Amino acid sequence: MSKVPKTLIKLDIDKLKLSLKKCIVGFEKLQYVIFSQLQVLKIRNAFPSNGIPIKFLENNGKNLKEIYICCNDKSFNLLNLAISKFCPMLRKLSTRIKNNELETLKIIFNSCKYLESIKIWCGGSFLSEKQALETVVKYSQNINELVLYHLYITQFILLPKELESFFINWSNRVPQKSLSLVIIVYLYEENTSLDKNDENIEIINKYIKLGVIKKFKVTDDYRYSI
Known part of the structure; x- marks a missing residue:
């Protein structure tokens, strides 16, 4: 394959999905390409290094509406900061934050x-x-769906009074929006996510009846896509 020169090339593609390490090698060349119609970016199972995805977002982030990233990397925080800087039109985000x-x-x-x-x-x-x-209830502005993904055992159990406080604060937001809440529990049967507490479920049912919660779902399908 011939090398892509370090000049910007424009392509009309609205979705880009990368997975496995062999695909990531090509991503090094894609950092110099402008996808003028790109709206969806998915990266799974591997991660480009040396700041490559940040450069890619700098060139292509302004039109992105959906970003899904599922991989391990020490520089993930830098990528999240790049998303905040270069992707102002984002509607959907799947990421990890320590x-x-x-x-x-x-x-x-x-x-x-x-x-x-x-x-x-x-x-x-x-x-x-x-x-x-x-953080979601205090700082988000247009969120109407929250997915909590439990790949690991929860270290701090959410108390019912803390969950109740969240829904009270959510119902007081202006403008008011009903929330879809999804819990993904993967691998660990002993996981102590909030849905394992009967009192939490009672609180959730209460706010479903009040219209604060639009949808509540618990699944073990890690592929669940927002």
Whole structure:
């Protein structure tokens, strides 16, 4: 394959999906390409290094409406910050944020004002449910769907009073929007996600009846897409 020169090339493609490491090699060349119609970006199972995805977002982020990233990388926080900087029109985001990088999630909500749906990893070294819920209700502007993805065992159990507080604060938001709440529990039967507490389920049913919750779903399908 001939090398792509370090000049910008324009292509009309509205979706780009990359998976497995062999595809990521080609991504190094794509960083110099402008996809003028690109709206959906998906990266699974591998991660381009050396700041390549950041350069790609700088060239192509302004029209992106959906970003789905599922991979491990130490520089993930830099990518999240790049998303907040270069993707102002984003509607849907699936990403991971560590529990010591909570400020990054606040920055994303402040910069991506049109964001409607977000999938957040919980447990392990990632955010707790409490951190995720409190940040969403306080800093998001247009969110109407929240997906909490439990790949790891939850470290901090969400108390019923904390869940109730979240829904009270959500119902007081202006303008009012009903929320779709999805819990994904994967691999661990002993997972202690919020749906494992009967009192939490009672609270959820209460706010479904009040119209605060539009949809509530618990699934073990890690492929669930926002």
